[in-house]
Amino acid sequence: MRTQALLRLAWRESRTARRRLALYMSSIAFGVAALVAIDSFAGNVTRSIREQSRTLLGGDMALQARAAFPAVVDTLLDSLRNDKIATARVTTFASMALAEPSGGTRLVQVRAVSAGYPFYGEIETIPANAWSRVHNESIVFVDPSLLVALDASVGDSLRLGQKMFAIAGTLGNVPGDAGITAVIGPRVYLSDKWLDATALLKFGSRAEYDVVLKLPASLATPVAAKTMARDLRRRIDPRAAALQEAQEARGEERRGPGGEDEPPAADSAATAAAAVTKATTDSLTKAAEPASDSASGLVSGAVRTRVRIRTVADTERDFTESVARLADFLSIIGLIALLLGGIGVASGVNAFVSAKIDTVAVLRCLGATSRQVLALYVVQSAAMGLVGAIAGTLLGVAVQFLLPGVVSDFLPIDVELALEPRPLILGLATGVWVSLVFAMRPLLALRRVSPLQAIRREMDNTALPREWNDPARLTVDALLVGSIIGIVVSRIGSVRQGLYISAAIGGAVLVLWVAATLLIAAARRSTRPSWPFELRQGIANLHRPANQTRAVTLALGFGAFLLSTVYLVQANLLSRVQATSAGSAGNLLFFDVQDDQAAPLDSLLRARQHPVVQQTPIVTMRIDALNGRSVSSLMADTSARRAGWALRREYRSTYRDSIVGSETLVAGKWFADSAARAKSRAANPEAPFEVSFERDLATDLGVALGDTVTWNVQGVPVTTIVTSFRTVNWARFEANFFVVFAPEALRRAPQQFVVVANVPAGPAIAAVQRDIVRRFPNISSVDLTLVRQTIGAIVDKVTLAIRFLGLFSLAMGIPVLFSAVAATRRARLREGVLLRTLGASRAQVARVLLAEYGALGALGALTGMLLAFAGAWGLTRFVFKDPFDPAVGPTFVIAAGMLLLTMAIGLLTSRDVYKETPMAAIREA
Template sequence: MLKNLPLALRFALREMRGGLSGFLIFLTCIALGVAAIGGVNSVARSISAGVASQGQALLGGDMRFELNQREATPQEQQFLQGLGDLAESADMRSMARLEDGSDQALVEVKAVDGAYPLYGELETEPVLPQQDLFGNRNGVWGAAADDLLFERLGLTPGSRIKLGNLTFELRSKLVTEPDSISDGLAFAPRLLVSLEGLRASGLVQPGSLVEHVYKLRLPAGTSDAQIAEIRAVAAEKFPQAGWSIRTRSNAAPALSANIERFSQFLTLVGLTALVVGGVGVANAVNAYLDGKRGVIATFKCLGAPGGFVFTLYLAQILIIASIGIVAGLVLAALMPFGASAALSSYIPVPTQTGIYPGALALAATFGVLVTLVFAVLPLGRARQVPATALFREMGTGARGLPKTGYVALALGIAAVLAGLSVWFATDRRIAAIFVASAIFAFIVLHAVGLGVQALARRSPRVGSTALRLAIGNIHRPGALTPSVILSLGLGLTLLVTLALIDGNLRRQITDSLPEQAPNFFFVDIQPTEVDSFSSLIAETAPEGKLIRVPMLRGRIMELNGVEVQKVKVPPEGAWVLRGDRGITYARNIPENATLSAGEWWPADYSGEPLVSFSAEEAGQLGLNIGDTVTVNVLGRNITARIANLREVQWESLGINFVMVFSPNTFAGAPHSWLATLTMPGATLQQEAAVLNRVTQTFPAVTSVRVKDALDVVNRLVAQLGSAIRAAASVALIASVLVLSGALAAGNRSRVHDAVVLKTLGATRKTLITAFSLEYMLIGLATAVFALVAGGIAAWFVVDRIMKLPSAFSPTVALSTIAIALVLTVGIGLVGTWRVLGHKAAPVLRNL
């Protein structure tokens, strides 16, 4: 084969002088898939590069030390000040209220000192010096706030609000906060004040949920290796500080992780589109070889071996595929430039636009491999067909599989494609499941196609001529049934899966969660105010149910004496070890908890510290009863032994904790209280009354209305859903293109059938009805498969992975059936109309 390669290439280039007729769908499918994969990865890398290049500004320093519920000790402050320039800030949630008490809103308070910001620029409108912006004027402190706060409370610059026990004047609107992305997701508008103002407000009390952040600007030229050394020294010198340390190279870890996961998911969706397009490649190759039957026969009659024919046309297919790949790469390379402006309103981080060769190379590799996988088998079948069969107009569409070598080659390339998909994925387990599901879907779809043909073959004889013709067309040799079901089935299945997942999430957020969730969360209730707070709630909402628990913040430092940095855990359990966790203590079993293993401690227990751990998370971390967990609380490491495991229903949105400790563990530790209020059937006016009275009576208590938080989550889900549906639509577009190609590839035999039937007396109406019924039956079978397969896949994701109730949506079912019927019947009839217009004489002469 290699010996004849130069000659095969020369003939391949000569034959291509006639143009790319018949390969438009081939080119479009390859270009779409390559553009989707290359574009998604290029955009993700542009965001990651932007985060890395602006790490100092996004973090607000070269290093960031965060402490929960306590300020740094004098020794810790002295250590940090000796490293470089230091800026201190504090973050907490609280309630901002109008001076007359008529309205209030939840705010994310950020208090800064005079050194802020160390990097980047704080932009406000109007622009004011920091002293004028935050300083005290005649007993009134200054502040800047997001536009959203001005809108919610109907304020303008110069208006006054109360925060805690103090009055603040909103002197500017906050335009740009350089380090906001490092503070994580905000559920409320930002209110920027000075540290002195926050301390004077009375909001910061012992046990208050406040984060104290210390940001460092190190001397110029400090390398990442030196920063790592500083981090190690800080851990060695203050082993019980419990601070979270981030550096400029990891400014926004949560954002980076989410971008990686999302880009992986979209890459897999793009790969699905490319694989769906691969069916179009197979159809196009079959149709092309069918048109070249005379040329192939001539080659064989002149002594050309089968390997020469295979090499010649494989070279042509790869040359044509390269055109589609290049077109897709051009689109992918342009995506970061277009996405930079489009994403600016959703992701407030800089993107570093440019060409990303690694992302483009991966997309090109996938494009070549998909082309080879789907081209090898039809090329292998074509080289086996004898010249006599070709001259008898039997075509190249030989049935069955080619020689074993070609089958093995196709399977080997498919294995490489699957391996690369998993290898380059962030979460290889999810990628492996996705790849396995795609392979399984191909097998099942092929079986469905054969099953539909078998049912049509065994169906009873019907009286309607059109229906009888339609059923015959479904199972006749060379029928379109397998190609149509395979091409449309994958795209529809993906669309159904994503639509059902999106629908279940929205239903859970907008319907189910509000029904079972409490109406309010109340945070930072001081121990001295717990009883009076409970009395106020009983008076204001007598029908409501109030649950209150003590609450602290703690960071898991060790598991069974091993530092958490050295513990390998699956991605789904890593969140427990990331950052601080809310923790509590209790004498008795919480009313919403069920023990799955072990026993609860006695009410008067006074032995070694014990902890009750959430069963699911314990399993993910590899913990069992008797293991130890070391938690840092208020700068002190506490080791507790796991006494029991609990089943926790996180979806209830009630008070749930991963860890509940025995009461003696935190004896004497300052803490606040957390409470929930459930008011079944409460109106907006009743909720507003509760919110107003709590805010006026207890200004330091933070009130979170659950519906408002769910609205924020719902908006995020909607934005993600839009992006996911857009990616899925690429797969559906590929399916439509492949469907069009499959129907076009069958036009030659359709012309013969139509001419013969018209010669025998069939009317145009009868033929159109027959073709319509054929496409309708195939489309209906495809829709049924997509609904079953997509429903199972969505149930697995929602029920098994997300641990949420799953329900099937009739709207999705009806939409899927409608889409399938419109596409198959519509596209089929467009092609059929041209078929019916052929003159009989030229066709009959060649029969």
């Protein structure tokens, strides 16, 4: 048969099955849609980052520190300016703003910038072009939301510390400033020439210092900028630069969680919000999460200040990696969508093949060879796969234009939407390939249909001969397995994790096959004569000759497994971003409270009958040595896997006698009572002080109970011994810490305080904040109710994004269930005909079907649900690096829903069995 004739015959023969094939191929359309949408979204964001990378940084290179730059950096900047390299400074910190005349107060993010900033892009203001006045007048530009919060307007006065400013306008787009920071605290921009006049930055005040460089064209290339950054690191601190270069040579510059030199960026929309929530809480309490302290370090007196050097390429890489992590969860959705689509195709084509046995037998009688018959239906399947892939591509393009709107608040750039050719072509090709690979296995059975089948009507049409050693079948099986592994590895982005997940998928299939086999055995042995006829008949259908129990259980169970896994992972991610403050000690938090301000603040609050429920001292320090080994020696040691950030960071720690409500002791013993400690100290004054570590930090440092840690507490060495490990609930709006000391270790050290008070909501809070700001301008206060609202807004958007994708994945399962259940429709039709002919009523036939599909649905849903707990645990633990908290109740609800849906679809697809008369049903059969 010629190709043209084959195609013409395939077109004509498909007329009776197009609607059915379209249903089967709708499964693949959803999978392709997910792939195209996710890859196009990631491509759009990556391209936008590449185009806006200089604007994101504000220049060609930046030096960053979390303390004032020491003299060596200032000298270096002077030499750069002499070489005609322009520089601009940015100082960022949190403070209270007081509006006059309304008297409103609000925690704000202050950014003091020098002339020339930014070198790329423009700071947009309303009125337009008003920014040019900022360095000549005592003015500020604020977020529009701040005016609403303070009941102020342009032209009013705004007090920052001891300096009064005029509000000259509102801010629009600011280069390098992610919009999400404005949700945490409204932005206030001013000239750095007024910074000293505010008197806000005192000892212990938390601020970030940036210097942005504009390089000549000859140095602005990625290679030249990288070389210059390496040279600057060596000039700032040769030792730290050498350590970093050694790490780069070992390929350890940026490792993943568990051994990173930098803590990982946010890995998804969900983890982005979790990071924002945690960073917000930490910035309020000064107990911040691990800082990204990579790059070079230097020593200024006794306090070590880390200076980080970043280039445009670093910014592009970091944001691209953040987008990649954001796409991790989306990739899981796409992978599941594709696998579900493949299952739908396989189940649907299996039913299609069963319905085409008589047609194939007639074609064989007319002289068609087995290869020609196979080619005929392969062409049909490929054509429908192409149609499904095209439909999925179009749907994916539509979803692509929705994704940036859902997650735009978590992106530091304006995403320019455009069609990405590569994801479109890849999605189209993948859809067609998956359709063919999953369809080929059931289609191979058509080669074994004999011409005699056309006249042997009494033979069970679904009983196709199989040869397990058939080379063609083995080849198709190998292609199927290889395709699944290849797709999983490409979607996950890691060969190791991809192989693990592929093995888990294979294990799930094996478990489902064993479960179906056990169900067949149980159905054969458990039937009792005392059972109702309908139940006995339905259970008997599970083990009858040519039953579809294994095939349907595999399809239903695997679908339930994938869908339940999606829900469990989704629920786990959402639980991570649901910040709860129900257990917080108070509702008004004060920080940056200096040592000499703690007592007056306490007196002021108590005089107004506002109880102080928590007053926490904070002391800054760094690690000098672990078990007698210096930090530099530990950093150079390649045999131990310690997180570099944990060794290099500046710690803000506290001291107290007791554990607090946000902590749980998990190992060791808490500090001895004060009397016992005093007696022990008197007997041995040189003994190390007791200290408690947060468990994850101890793991990253490689610290065990009984180890000694020497601290540099603002120039004074303090030796401690680790006596306990704790877990910390970072989501609570309280002062939480990585390290807690026994009181006598730090009581005399320079310190500041975080104070939490209970103040009635409403005007009382506003009055207290206003009076505190006027008396102590450096003290910032936060109404936790307001923080809960702002973080709640972020969480709501993240929840919407994740639930949208979760519902999308659940919707993908419906065509799969239709395809899986429809695979047994022909057998159900013949059995229903016999039952109706023997006198069974429609209700009895319906109850028989309910019994069969109920058993199949229950087995598939429950087995898939149990497998989902294991799969979700693995994904959460090893891919998203989170602890697994199973949502048991909702998962049972999903299983029950799938059971009911299976029974409903079974009755719907078999409606012809009991709605027609026996004679009409016999004619159809």
